[in-house]
Amino acid sequence: MREVNLDVFAAELAHGAFVIDVRETDEYAAGHVPGALNTPLSTLGSALGGLPGDRPVYVICASGNRSLWAAEHLAALGMDAVSVAGGTAGWARTGRPLAHGTTARAA
Template sequence: MRETPLDVFAAELADGAFVIDVREFDEYVAGHVPGALSLPLSALDAALGELPADWPVYVICASGNRSAWAAEHLASSAVDAVSVVGGTAGWARAGRPLVHGTGVRTA
């Protein structure tokens, strides 16, 4: 399973990275990384066919625990998944912006 630190993730996000947020939807609505799609762990398997096959899928959660599990699970299904170390909490602590509200939901 691949991991990336927040500063590298921020650069990838600025370049248009594909990001899924595997927290529960109420957590996502409370604040998420701009551009992240809501895809809770419970819906991950059902959405496998909707994930890009030709570029990395960055996986974020609150702190990095759920995203690490999800990235490992996705990698076992041939998805190029990368867990974001530090998660949304680390993103916010670094002073980076969060989006509040529904944004985009995939599941």
């Protein structure tokens, strides 16, 4: 399992990285990284079929704790999972944009 800082993540996101946000739906709706799919930690197991197996899956949460756990879990299942250190709070603190509302979940 890998972990990247926000600068590396931003560069990967600019190149089309696949991102899941493992926060609860209300947290996600209040502000999330643009393009991230809401996949609450409690539903991660049922969303596995919707995650790509041929490229990294970046995992983000509020601060990096839930994403670290989720990325470790995905890596144990053989996925190339990358936790984003600093999470959405860090993303916002650095002045990067947030999207609001809900979108389709990874499934």
